[in-house]
Amino acid sequence: MTVKRLLAFLGAVALIVGAVFLRDALDNRSSDATDTTNKPAGRTVTVVCSTEFRAFCDQLDTKKFIVTVEPAGATLDRLSASGAVAPDAWITLDPFPGMTDVLRNVDTLAPLSPDVVAVAADVPELAVTATRSDTLALGCSGRSVWNCIGGAAGLQWSTLSADATSGPVLPGITDPATEAFGLVSFANAVGGYFSNPALDTSSWTDAGFRAWMRTVSAGVRVTVPGTTPLDTMLVRKTEVNIAATTKTQTDASTRSNEFTVVPLDPAIPVVAVVATFADGGNDVVGPITSLLRAGGWSAASDPKPQLPAGTFVALRRLWEESN
Amino acid sequence: MKRLRNIVIGATVAALVASACSSDTAKTSTTGGLDGDAGDCITVDMAISPEKLTVLTELANTFNDNKTEIDGKCIFVRPARKASGAAARLLVDSWPDPTNNGPQPVIWSPASNGWAGVVNEQVGSVVAPPGTPFMLTPLVIAMPKPMAEALGYPGKQLGFSDIVDLANTPDGWAAYGHPEWGAFKLGKTNPNFSTSGLNFTIAEYYAATGKTSGLTLEDLQRPNVAEFAGNVEKSVVHYGDTTLTFLNNWYRADQRGNALTYTSAVAVEEKSVIDYNTGNPDGILDPGEVARPPRDPLVAIYPKEGTLFSDNPFIILDEPWVTAEQKAAAKLFQDFVQQPDNQAKVLQFGFRPNNPAVPISDPINAANGVDPTQPQSELEVPDSKVLVGVLDAWAQQRKDAKVLLVLDVSGSMGDSVGSEGKTKLDLAIQAAVNSLDKFKDSDEVGLWIFTTDLGPDATSTYLELVPTAPMSENRDKLKSAIEAQRPLNGTPLYTVTQAAYEAAKAAYDPAKINAVVFLTDGQNDDANPDDDQQQYADMISTLTAGSEGVNSESVRMFTISYGAGADTATLKAIAEATTAAYYDASNPATIDQVFTNVVSNF
Structure with a gap:
């Protein structure tokens, strides 16, 4: 009897110990799997990445960099405010770093004067659903495509070509007020309207342009944060049927048979830049350049930023005031 | 007595070990969804619209088997069927009586995000934040192919206006050369219960105003709009809480050779047309049930004026019964269902994937009466006040x-x-x-x-x-x-x-x-x-x-x-x-x- 009780007791103890070990092992495995806080040993380099670069920034060495991903507009608004604390580096599109000091200057704040280097370039494009490409080519023949589709945004495709299948013209962009590529896409639209990439702000009071802007702001679809217009179009072409996109995105798509690429002329380039605000920020230039090149971006033709920051500040304001 | 105590201790320890290891006791219940013991896992109860029960049960099983964890705790996702409108009413009432109404959900997945607006409007605060779409299916007008052809299908683009004209024609189908089909009869679910019914009713009011967006409360109150809607409703056979009633009845009538006399058109989701044409009108094949295609297949009419999508959102609720831990677990399941392999599964069930990496393909094809290149335009979901106004207006104008x-x-x-x-x-x-x-x-x-x-x-x-x-x-x-x-x-x-x-x-x-x-x-x-x-x-x-x-x-x-x-x-x-x-x-x-x-x- 005593032996049996002892064996039962030992058995129970063994089961408890086993359960504790097992639970502990599971807990450890879980914490390994879910701990995503990047805490580099030694010198920490803080990097802010604009949303468009999330996939690349997620691949940066977490032992060297603490990465935050957010919309370029959020970074811009924070850095242009009084008391701003800059990260060591900001990976975004030209000319967002320059826009920071333009806005600070307006508020008589000292410039942050980051070093800005262009690290890679992409080509802006439009992609139209395959079933609409003939209509677009016919209806927009002889005109800049953004001029054409901006003026038809939200209207029936039959306004471009009489025999078109029913449904509205739905150009899609990311939000120019918050997303870096959204603002570059809007710049391409405005440049397309004037057939001039120089973006002369004095011409924006033109009555024809104001009418075109009203159609654009009413009819152009802003895609939800976290999605690209191309992806939105592929999932739901009743939401977007002409997507502002880039060569890298269209080349990478596995569904290229479902859309037709429309080159832009004129085209304002998409240039990835790294703005460094402190020593150490430069450390990210090499890795991000390699990642972007491996991801299909081409080399930047000039290491210096090219786009007029002040004009882009005005462009952002134009969008916000129109919507 | 002491021996009994030892047995109890042993059994308790064994149960502890078992619960530490897994929650594999889940099984599919006879009423659908997952039954089973969640053990000490974080339980994520889901209230989901009926048409996606099979696919989500399968995905939940896979997810549960994967043993994903948060802070060492396993996660147990448990979908249960609840019609969108019924769930909306329960949420407005803070989901009473879980014994009979089902567990209070962490994730609510109605057929459409529009329901969240209805709930938030009626509660007066945002308890159902905008959800992440899981998969898509457009509202279509399903018609027996011979009837659609009589209206000009597939060469002519048809729309709500054609349906309204037909509904208002005293001669019914005789005006289209088919007196043997009698009057035009419309099948439409109750918009307070069913997303198809809600979406069709929204489309009906848009058609009445000639708009495709920006429907207003003032629009709903216009006499000509009320008259238009009333005329459409006059042709309704009956309403109901689910389109499956229509599809099952239609299928039974078809098997007797008289599908064309039960009803002429029913507002359903595209997915239902595929199910019907493959001989599985309710989308669920019971054990031993053999799918037999109908004699008169249905075709999907994508209204030329535009249509609305059921976007099947995952709405992680902001309710007092939902813990931060459950929200985090729900987010992991939400991410899981968006993965390409799992989105390919939703396609197998006739839904359109939400992940752009998964193209639309079979069974969404012409052989099943649907068209992957359609629809070409979409109607805007009205804001929540107008949605509630649509329901109020319908209550007066329904048959x-x-x-x-x-x-x-x-x-x-x-x-x-x-x-x-x-x-x-x-x-x-x-x-x-x-x-x-x-x-x-x-x-x-x-x-x-x-x-x-x-x-x-x-x-x-x-x-x-x-x-x-x-x-x-x-x-x-x-x-x-x-x-x-x-x-x-x-x-x-x-x-x-x-x-x-x-x-x-x-x-x-x-x-x-x-x-x-x-x-x-x-x-x-x-x-x-x-x-x-x-x-x-x-x-x-x-x-x-x-x-x-x-x-x-x-x-x-x-x-x-x-x-x-x-x-x-x-x-x-x-x-x-x-x-x-x-x-x-x-x-x-x-x-x-x-x-x-x-x-x-x-």
Whole structure:
């Protein structure tokens, strides 16, 4: 009897110990799997990445960099405010770093004067659903495509070509007020309207342009944060049927048979830049350049930023005031 | 005694070990979804619209088996079926009575994000934040292919305007060269319950205004808009809580060779057209059920004016019963279902993937009556105030109903249920009284009770307590009469069914939905079993004969099988013979919800 009780007791103890070990092992495995806080040993380099670069920034060495991903507009608004604390580096599109000091200057704040280097370039494009490409080519023949589709945004495709299948013209962009590529896409639209990439702000009071802007702001679809217009179009072409996109995105798509690429002329380039605000920020230039090149971006033709920051500040304001 | 204690300790420890390891006790329940012990896992209960139960159950099983963890705790996702409108009403009421209504959900996945707006508007705060779409399916107008071809399909782009024209043509199908098809009949679910019904109703009001976006409350109040909507509603066969009722009835009619006489068009999701054409109208193949394609396949009409999508959002609720841990677990499952492999699964079930990495392909193809290149345009979902306004406007403009309530007051209705001393009849009375509020003043409703030995000479099997008349006159009379009932004698099921049907038929009103709501808890019991077989045959023969033919004056018998002892098979046969629907209230505690669902047909 005593032996049996002892064996039962030992058995129970063994089961408890086993359960504790097992639970502990599971807990450890879980914490390994879910701990995503990047805490580099030694010198920490803080990097802010604009949303468009999330996939690349997620691949940066977490032992060297603490990465935050957010919309370029959020970074811009924070850095242009009084008391701003800059990260060591900001990976975004030209000319967002320059826009920071333009806005600070307006508020008589000292410039942050980051070093800005262009690290890679992409080509802006439009992609139209395959079933609409003939209509677009016919209806927009002889005109800049953004001029054409901006003026038809939200209207029936039959306004471009009489025999078109029913449904509205739905150009899609990311939000120019918050997303870096959204603002570059809007710049391409405005440049397309004037057939001039120089973006002369004095011409924006033109009555024809104001009418075109009203159609654009009413009819152009802003895609939800976290999605690209191309992806939105592929999932739901009743939401977007002409997507502002880039060569890298269209080349990478596995569904290229479902859309037709429309080159832009004129085209304002998409240039990835790294703005460094402190020593150490430069450390990210090499890795991000390699990642972007491996991801299909081409080399930047000039290491210096090219786009007029002040004009882009005005462009952002134009969008916000129109919507 | 001490030995017993050791056994208990051993068993407890073994249970601890088991719970530390897994929660593999899940199994698919007979009513769908997952049953099983979640153990000490973080439980993520889901309330999901019925059409995606199979796919989400499969995905939840896979996810649970993957043993994803948060801080060392496993996650157990448990989908349960709940119609979008029913879940919305429960959320407005803070999801009471989980025993009967199902567990309070962490994730709500109605068919459309629009429902979240309805809930938030009615609650007055955002308890259902905008959800992440899981998969898509557009609203289409399903028609038998010969009927669509008569309207010009596939060469002509059809739309709501064609449906409205047809609904308003006195000659019906004769105007299109097919007098043999009779009047145009529209199948449309109740927008308070069903997303297809809600979306079609929104589209109806857009069509009335000529708009495709920006519907306003002022639009809804315009007389011409109300008239337009009323004209569309006039052609409705009946409403209901789910499109599956229409699809099942259509399929049964098709198997008898008369699909073209039941209804001409039904507003459904694209996915349902695929299910129907593959011989699986309710989308669920029961064990042993063999899918047999219909004789007359359906085709999906994508309205030229635009349509609305069911986007099947995952809404992680901001409710007091949802913990931060459950929200984090829900987010992991939400990410899981978006993965390309899992999005490929949704395609297998006829839904359109939400992940752009997964292209639309089979079974979304022309062979199944659908077109992957459609729709070409979309209608804007109105804001939440306007959505509520649409429901209010529809409540006034929907087709009137003429309904005879037939209530079983046999002795077995006096059986007690639950622990509060209530009888089955008590619960049925409460449910019937509650349902009266769902009728509008112009609906006509009457009341019969039935049991044996009724009347002054104890020879009647039923009594007409309240003659059918408009609710503006009858509402209080019905309430008093229903509340006065007490359990009595036997259950003359067959003869009373036939008598009620014939009475409703004699009083048929072509401008209304004519129906009988028949509630019983028993088997046929009229003290003479010798003629039961003949009575049954006569009853079914009468119901079937009266319901067939293009010009039949259809009286639909919606039957409620109440309690465990009801003759379910007969009640199903009665409903099927009149192309109506059978409702299961085998658990008496559900009778209130079941009554609500039955009344959704009107």
